[in-house]
Amino acid sequence: MASQASQASIAPQAESEQPLLSVQDLKICIQMDNGEMKAVDGVDFEIKKGKTLGLVGESGCGKSLTSRAIISINPKECETTGQIVYHSTSEKTLNNLNLLSLDPRGKQIRSIRGRKIAMIFQEPMTAFSPMYTIGNQIMESILIHRTKNKKEAKKIALEMLSKVGISDQEKRFDQYPHEFSGGMRQRAMISMALSCNPELLIADEPTTALDVTIQAQVLELMKGLQKEFGMAILLVTHDLGIIAEMCDEVAVMYLGKIVEQSTVDEIFYNPKHPYTKGLLKSMPKLGTDRNKRLDSIEGTVPMAINLPPMCGFYDRCTDRIEGVCNVQAVPKTQLSDNHMVRCFLYKDKNEGE
Template identity: 65%
Template sequence: MKAETATAKQSQDLLQVEELNIHFPTDHGMLKAVNGVSFNVYRGKTLGIVGESGCGKSITGKAIIGIQPKTSAISGSIKLGDVDLVKLKRNGREIRAIRGSKIAMIFQEPMAAFSPLYTIGNQIMESILLHRTKNKKEAAMLTVDILQRVGISNPEKRFHQYPHEFSGGMMQRAMIAMALSCEPELLIADEPTTALDVTIQAQVLDLMKQLQREFGMAIVFITHDLGIVAEMCDEVAVMYLGKIVEQATVREIYKNPKHPYTRGLLRSIPTIGSRKERLESIEGTVPIPINMPPMCGFFDRCQDRIPGVCDKREVPETQLSDNHRVSCFLYADTDNETEILS
């Protein structure tokens, strides 16, 4: 029975990331932006990747679509079905055929994603002409259709307008329309609502959920907002200093958070009815991951740290249940203290 369950679960895998490393050589040493990250993305589901700025969230998303900086050294595997995206040439024909058609990305700042020299319609059409049809009239009709589906009024007129003629909310919708124009299997949304007010933010999130149901696509939702994660995601991966320190279902993360960093993030969220005058915060900042010694990267900021243990070696990953894993010495097998300190 267990074997059948495992096989069924494996068949739902859309993307498998295993031991992903993204390092940058610097004058001061190797900067390990992403260090041994592993996770799966399932068809029709949403994985949230959360953490502070500088934890490696965005560069992980860019690596999936193959647009990480040229100066980076990447290793590990990113498998879309049987294709390992890490092994494909950066601008080769194979990755270009996947990028936009099977995997698409919504970037943090839509104003920077669109060229001011071309109309919105022409820029969305470009992807459709590349991946779906060579007929310009049909591509224009598909562009108007996707603009309408993302809630842009009078799409025939908006098709001929330039980015500076769109409001912030409309630009975000146009960015979503561009990403979904070829009906991708996987959508990577990198802080897609950061620059929007709360009303427009709610509209955009509802739109993404509606389109996910319509297209049946998977979503990797990159954010620092755990409130959005609760609304959007099925599973959460908490990143810190280039590593996933805890991963579980949304319900498990909110009900039973284990890692001190996860608990700190949750305590910083305002709640209705709370009488606290000030929200709690995590003291300190994310260290720069250059020449880091073998230790827990959260050690200096952790209220539950164990001196002589957490600062002596790399933290092992502990599988708490089928859907919950954490990297923390509080949950590791520490029966043999001599072995841990060696």
């Protein structure tokens, strides 16, 4: 059941300081037979207008649940609390609006979902209905949010197919998803997401099922369309190469928490959390011995059920401090104005020596 936090309780910020979206203390719990799973546990981040935030981490760390909570499409078993504050750039009625206070099936969230905040799903073959043509499904969103005129909606859909690099749009418009290759389905998914000129695009593993050549084309396409439409992007991925290519800021997730957050340059050139360092070491690099094995992070992500107050990365960490990391929850440490880490190895910038 979503939090019923009052919209009026959210204090407005100055326009110059205002992000497009603020996620504050987001928690998503699921009741299991053997206890409560804290799938997302106190996540905070901001997405700035026209910028790209990367949400990175291993499978099962809560990235997709976090992104889907923004548009209220998680399963009903997910008990969600916190605030997701949306600051529309075009409509004053949507400014400082806590999306979690809205009915997930109500008219107001449905006017935002697809129109103001759009999403590219992880697997386009399952995201598209096999019963309807690609054109019909792109038109549906346009008819709901932009125009009731079917001829105009079709014209917009054809223009979007052209923008994402699909040739022979008239023919492709009447084809079904199974008649598209993986790369073309992903392009069609992007065209559907952008058909209503959203302010925020959520891309959940947008290139996972694609080969590297098509992957590069899709990323370049997203960057070009972002520049053209001026939209912000939340990019959810486990691939640090994509993060380096696409993002302005990075939030590293582990076991439902953001363990490190900063600019992309700071994360890649000055990582602090042992988990972030492990992810970077596991990336292949040009010029290294082809016979040398890549570094890996030993162990697996534990289940987030009935966890004691301790660092979730403790069992896998080579820098753990016995009697500290395993006996108390790890607070946030602000290393600088734009660099946060959850680790006992560092002191907050405001603490004395």
